[in-house]
Amino acid sequence: MDEPGSPLRRSVIVVMGLMLAVWVALYFFSFNEARGQADPAQFSFRGQSAKVGKKVFQAYNCMGCHTIVGNGAYFAPDLTNIVDTVGPAWLAAYLPSAGTWPTEALLGIQIERMAEEGLIEQKTLAAYYAAYPGARERIEQRGGRRANMPNLPFRPGEIDALIAFFAYTSAMDTEGWPPAVEARAGIVRQTRESLHRRAGVLSDAPQAPRNPREAPAEDAAPGQAAVAEPARANALPDGEHLAASYGCTACHSTGSNRMVGPGWGNLYGSERTLSNGSTVKVDDAYLAAAILEPDRQVPQGYVPGVMPSFAGKLKPQELDALVAYIRSLAQGDR
Amino acid sequence: MFKIEYKTQRLALPFFVLMGVLFLVQAGFGFLLALQHNDPALLQGSLNFNVARATHLNLGVLWIIAGFIGALLWTLPLLSKKEVGSPAIAKLLFFALIVVVGWNVSTLWLAQEGNAGWWGDVPLFQEGLEYIEGGRITDTLILVGFLLFSWIVYRTLPPRRAWNEFHWGIALGVGGLTLVWIFGFLFFPEIDKQEYFRWYIVHYWVEGVWEVIHISIVGFLLVKLFNVSMKAAGYAVFWGISLVLLSGLIGNGHHYFWIGTPEVWQFWGSFFSALEPLPMILCFWHIYLDSHHDTRPIANMPAFLFLLGSAVFEQVGAGILGFTQTFALTNVWEHGTWVSASHGHLALFGTFGMLAIGAAYFAIPTIRNVKAFNQRLGVLGFWVMFVGVAGIALCFAFGGTVQVFVYRVLGLDWYGAEVHTAMALWKALMPVFALVFIGGAGITMYDLWTIGRRGSIFLDHDAAIDQDEMRRQLVHLPSPWSRRLRLFALGGWLGAMWLFGGIITFGLLSFNFDVVRAGDPTLPYVLAGIGYTGLWAVTIAFVARFHLSLAARRHWSTEAAEAGAPLERVAETA
Numbered sequence: 001m002d003e004p005g006s007p008l009r010r011s012v013i014v015v016m017g018l019m020l021a022v023w024v025a026l027y028f029f030s031f032n033e034a035r036g037q038a039d040p041a042q043f044s045f046r047g048q049s050a051k052v053g054k055k056v057f058q059a060y061n062c063m064g065c066h067t068i069v070g071n072g073a074y075f076a077p078d079l080t081n082i083v084d085t086v087g088p089a090w091l092a093a094y095l096p097s098a099g100t101w102p103t104e105a106l107l108g109i110q111i112e113r114m115a116e117e118g119l120i121e122q123k124t125l126a127a128y129y130a131a132y133p134g135a136r137e138r139i140e141q142r143g144g145r146r147a148n149m150p151n152l153p154f155r156p157g158e159i160d161a162l163i164a165f166f167a168y169t170s171a172m173d174t175e176g177w178p179p180a181v182e183a184r185a186g187i188v189r190q191t192r193e194s195l196h197r198r199a200g201v202l203s204d205a206p207q208a209p210r211n212p213r214e215a216p217a218e219d220a221a222p223g224q225a226a227v228a229e230p231a232r233a234n235a236l237p238d239g240e241h242l243a244a245s246y247g248c249t250a251c252h253s254t255g256s257n258r259m260v261g262p263g264w265g266n267l268y269g270s271e272r273t274l275s276n277g278s279t280v281k282v283d284d285a286y287l288a289a290a291i292l293e294p295d296r297q298v299p300q301g302y303v304p305g306v307m308p309s310f311a312g313k314l315k316p317q318e319l320d321a322l323v324a325y326i327r328s329l330a331q332g333d334r
Numbered sequence: 335m336f337k338i339e340y341k342t343q344r345l346a347l348p349f350f351v352l353m354g355v356l357f358l359v360q361a362g363f364g365f366l367l368a369l370q371h372n373d374p375a376l377l378q379g380s381l382n383f384n385v386a387r388a389t390h391l392n393l394g395v396l397w398i399i400a401g402f403i404g405a406l407l408w409t410l411p412l413l414s415k416k417e418v419g420s421p422a423i424a425k426l427l428f429f430a431l432i433v434v435v436g437w438n439v440s441t442l443w444l445a446q447e448g449n450a451g452w453w454g455d456v457p458l459f460q461e462g463l464e465y466i467e468g469g470r471i472t473d474t475l476i477l478v479g480f481l482l483f484s485w486i487v488y489r490t491l492p493p494r495r496a497w498n499e500f501h502w503g504i505a506l507g508v509g510g511l512t513l514v515w516i517f518g519f520l521f522f523p524e525i526d527k528q529e530y531f532r533w534y535i536v537h538y539w540v541e542g543v544w545e546v547i548h549i550s551i552v553g554f555l556l557v558k559l560f561n562v563s564m565k566a567a568g569y570a571v572f573w574g575i576s577l578v579l580l581s582g583l584i585g586n587g588h589h590y591f592w593i594g595t596p597e598v599w600q601f602w603g604s605f606f607s608a609l610e611p612l613p614m615i616l617c618f619w620h621i622y623l624d625s626h627h628d629t630r631p632i633a634n635m636p637a638f639l640f641l642l643g644s645a646v647f648e649q650v651g652a653g654i655l656g657f658t659q660t661f662a663l664t665n666v667w668e669h670g671t672w673v674s675a676s677h678g679h680l681a682l683f684g685t686f687g688m689l690a691i692g693a694a695y696f697a698i699p700t701i702r703n704v705k706a707f708n709q710r711l712g713v714l715g716f717w718v719m720f721v722g723v724a725g726i727a728l729c730f731a732f733g734g735t736v737q738v739f740v741y742r743v744l745g746l747d748w749y750g751a752e753v754h755t756a757m758a759l760w761k762a763l764m765p766v767f768a769l770v771f772i773g774g775a776g777i778t779m780y781d782l783w784t785i786g787r788r789g790s791i792f793l794d795h796d797a798a799i800d801q802d803e804m805r806r807q808l809v810h811l812p813s814p815w816s817r818r819l820r821l822f823a824l825g826g827w828l829g830a831m832w833l834f835g836g837i838i839t840f841g842l843l844s845f846n847f848d849v850v851r852a853g854d855p856t857l858p859y860v861l862a863g864i865g866y867t868g869l870w871a872v873t874i875a876f877v878a879r880f881h882l883s884l885a886a887r888r889h890w891s892t893e894a895a896e897a898g899a900p901l902e903r904v905a906e907t908a
Contacts, residue, residue, distance in 0.1 A: 004499070004572070012576045019583050026587075026602065030595040031527065037594055040523045051523035055452055061445035061462035064384025069525060069593045070670030071532075072464050073387055074737070075371065077747050078670055085747075134747075141748070148374035148750045150382050153447060169525055175600070177592035177666055179851075181745030187853030188744050192752060195740075199751040 038171040045088065045119070045164035048157050053165025056158045065149075069174055076149065078178065083170040085134035087122075088163045089114050093247075095159045096306050097260045098149040100250035101142035107135065109308045144244055145201065151251075151260050156305040239325025242318055251307070254329055261307060262299065268330035272299045287323045338700045340411035342418035347701050348428045349404030350694040354779040356397035356435065357687075361772045363390040364726075368764040374750070381443070388442045388460075388467040394682065395465070396435055401690025402544075403427070403483060405551050406504060408697040410490045413500050413554060419489020427482050434475045438468045455521040463528070465536045466518045473518050480512040499568035503550030503575050510543035526594030533589040540682060541582045541610060541652075548648070548689055549574040549617060552641060555696055556624040559638060570620045577613035585610050588660045592669060600662035607660040611653035614645075615828070621645045622824050629818075631888035634699070636712025636781070640692030642880055643720055647684020649828070650873050651677060651727065654835035664842035667742060672734030672757070673842070680727045694782055704786030713881075715778030720877065722771025728870055729767060733760030735862040738845060739855045815879050816886035827876045831869060838865035 002008045040050035057063075063072035066079045082091070089110040093102035108125055115123045122128040129136040181188075243249050251260035256267075268287070273279050275298045280286055290297065291314070294307035314322070338344065363386055370376050370383045377386075411418055418424060441459045444450070451458030451469055459469040468476070487508045491501050517534040553571040557564055587603025621642060625632075632638050655677035659668045668674060699707055736756050746752040754761065841861030844850055850857055 023584055054523055058462035059450035060448040061384045063462055063464050064387050067670045071529060074672050075383055076749055150378045172594045174592045174594055175597050178742055179666055182851045183744045183853035191744055192746055195752045195755045199755040201751045
């Protein structure tokens, strides 16, 4: 048995020193600029830098549910390549009301805006879907359904900053992780269908968006939904349906509780205090203006820039129908 | 049983009480997380999953640290043969720790509001980085606490020339714990650099300095429990610490495979971290040697069982499960899934949590000057917790294997309807085992709380044993599992554990095969099924075997054993 201070024990300390030297050398090798690793300073979105995006990512402890480069919790998907998968417009459509998967109408609005600003090249949904198949899959299978993520109170600019950050992480070289999917399409489809059946959601055929407050497990079969729809909407031909398909109900509940935006129950006819201190009565004209130009008269406690403008998206009858639907929620039978 | 020799050893008691409280709260948060995995809408908006998880992780670190402080305040005077230096600071440290815990827990929820308290690049309140979620205010408070504790340790150690391996281990451990914490004060806009330095804290704690502290405390407690010579144990402590540092320093590279650092890490990380089980094998072997140094009955069975649990889970959770996922080719699949969490729960609670509880079982009866106590509750608590955490880790292992296949191989990424659904069975079982675990934790903490206070059944082994009780239990003695565990058999048990570990490794490796990547999960599922089931069965059976053989000792005539009669015959004739 060797004693303290024996040559053998001393040699351990020498080896330790040697390994420390290897360790330090590896550090410099790892962060050598010649390596060409993505640099967050090169990424920004609508004037928000990837660095600010990383601060937002940390501030909401995104890693506490998701993973980034595989590290974090294992409760929700890895976000490293999310921009490559779904593109910036889908993220902009999803994040303001993360509790509900966005619908095609919401995505369309974001694509149009970003294309106008020159932030993305795709001008149409079809082009966007071709560039980001992940967005198509999400819209077609999940659109309008409840998502597991909570609604988060993002402040103006924070979502843009997150997009810049995810653009940076998507550009990173992570040495081939996660491994590419090489499974046969048939097996993937089969497994997906069987899982969707078990989860009580339907697969393949594009979904008619349904009331997002319904948990996926409570979703009805397609035939039942189609029958139920007209019966519910007899007084107002398509207001309720429009609200779902434009994704309004991702943020607005039909009760009086606040999700992201104000609840619609008993909204009509109430007095609202605006952020400039003045008060306004919620009537047809106010509602129409709020839908077309949501940032002009923002009520107290809400931030501008969260709700997209629906000007040019809604036909006049559709706008009327939506206003009438919101009005009906204050009058009546619910 | 021995009693305290220095009155400042009593300073350990409040830290053990705090440890128990935080432990129970932490386990409760774990139960909540298990429920949220089953129903993601549960408490959404009031206590989001990420906040509950951050609290679970942070309390997990804090109660273990409270336990370490208690363990060291109790052992250091014995090691240094003097009173704790600066006892007033130790009292202050206790209240400081409460403040840190309170502040930390009350700031983590700010993540729901997206409020990190950014002041330039400094997150004052919380920083949303896994394991080190606390903000700079928390970080600073903790650093001050570590410095105070380092000072106490320094003041309690003998002059440097008189240090033996244990003193070195504790000095390196506590000093290193404080030193690497400083890397938590850095902010980087780059993910690769942030992750690189985040692991400086996380890895160098759990696979570095905490292990060093673990080896030193386990070694010393074994000396105390079995009257082993300090010199022999010191030899093991020296080589244990050396192997931890030699393998663990570059072994950190297993965290650097996919974070954006270069490919070369796949070699360095795989190679050195594959060596990390070596010191654990040494520790495992030594707990056998020391406990079989003589054949006297175990004076404090719960304390010994928790030490044994710590060494076994270190071997199985940290060593074997760590080994299965430490190679770039297996890690590429399990990285970012529940498979990691399986290793994490067994390794962290198993190794360090059980050590802290074991140390409390040593210390509390001596501090309360209890001559004998009913050990059955402690033994029961150990077993319920042992089975509970094993079940939790098994759910993580199987659920994680399914997750790898569905999420990575098939590329199905809708967690709500696809990944969660595929894992549903294992998610459903998780709260069940969490409740078992909490039950065990509750029994153990109640027992620790009331040792020497509630009416106890007399079970002092140095004195007479209840004759009827003894006769009743003797009926079971012919069971081969009550016989002495031979070194050869120990090797067999260890070999069986590693054999199943090899099967698990091969199962993870098989995800690389073309047939699996094309969409056929049979091979990895079968190998995981055999590997994990086998490893768990062997582990539980081994601890039962070890326990039974040591528990039987109290029925053997000590005189006969000391006269040199073979143990089996003693057992048979007793």
